[in-house]
Amino acid sequence: MKRSEINAILRENIAFIKEMHFSLPPFAYWTPEEWKEKGHECDEIRDNMLGWDITDYGLGNYEKVGLFLFTIRNGNLNNPKYRKPYAEKLLISNPGQLCTNHFHWNKMEDIINRGGGILMIQVWNSDENEGLADTPVQITLDGVVSVVEAGTILRLLPGQSITLPPHQYHAFWAEEGHGKTLIGEVSMVNDDNTDNRFYEPMGRFPKIEENEAPLYLLCNEYPAAK
Numbered sequence: 001m002k003r004s005e006i007n008a009i010l011r012e013n014i015a016f017i018k019e020m021h022f023s024l025p026p027f028a029y030w031t032p033e034e035w036k037e038k039g040h041e042c043d044e045i046r047d048n049m050l051g052w053d054i055t056d057y058g059l060g061n062y063e064k065v066g067l068f069l070f071t072i073r074n075g076n077l078n079n080p081k082y083r084k085p086y087a088e089k090l091l092i093s094n095p096g097q098l099c100t101n102h103f104h105w106n107k108m109e110d111i112i113n114r115g116g117g118i119l120m121i122q123v124w125n126s127d128e129n130e131g132l133a134d135t136p137v138q139i140t141l142d143g144v145v146s147v148v149e150a151g152t153i154l155r156l157l158p159g160q161s162i163t164l165p166p167h168q169y170h171a172f173w174a175e176e177g178h179g180k181t182l183i184g185e186v187s188m189v190n191d192d193n194t195d196n197r198f199y200e201p202m203g204r205f206p207k208i209e210e211n212e213a214p215l216y217l218l219c220n221e222y223p224a225a226k
Helices: 003-019 040-047
Strands: 051-055 067-073 086-093 099-104 109-116 119-125 137-141 144-148 152-156 161-164 168-174 181-188 196-198
Touching: 003 051, 003 086, 086 168, 109 119, 109 168, 119 137, 119 161, 137 152, 152 161
Parallel strands: none
Antiparallel strands: 051 067, 067 086, 086 181, 099 168, 099 196, 109 161, 109 181, 119 152, 119 168, 137 144, 137 161
């Protein structure tokens, strides 16, 4: 992705977040110059990859396959310094923009439609070879348990949520014709480096072509502590 594209995506989605009356922590708006002056007091942000996260999964087609995220809080299973057993993210999906099919080996999460559009989410069980199982899927929507067929697409209106256990494949997108969807994620500790199993092999963080200065740094770009 080009840096100019990332900057434009940031501006567009920051405006949407403000329109939805959701407030982000101060570090969301620290400039690259300000980050150069930050010391070890900010290690939790660096080490746990808090902040902006824009991915095209390495496919180079963000509008069709991609996701916009901001990690608000997170623990770290690999560092006893950080004792939080939970994480929270804010996500934005554009109409028809696919968050590609995947599951997590360890993380259980709630995906919540916080408002805006309508969230479509498709679910499957994984089989013993980590493929898609053709078996009924037990789901929990806002505390109500039911069973659906493999590959069922669920339609979550604002305020609705689904609980996704480990090893349950899921893909999601905002429904066409209803605008952007603001999505909340409340989960166990998140580790994007080791805990994502994509059904089709792909990357997680984009390769960036630097054609202009960054507006804000992404969560994997912070400089070392001063």
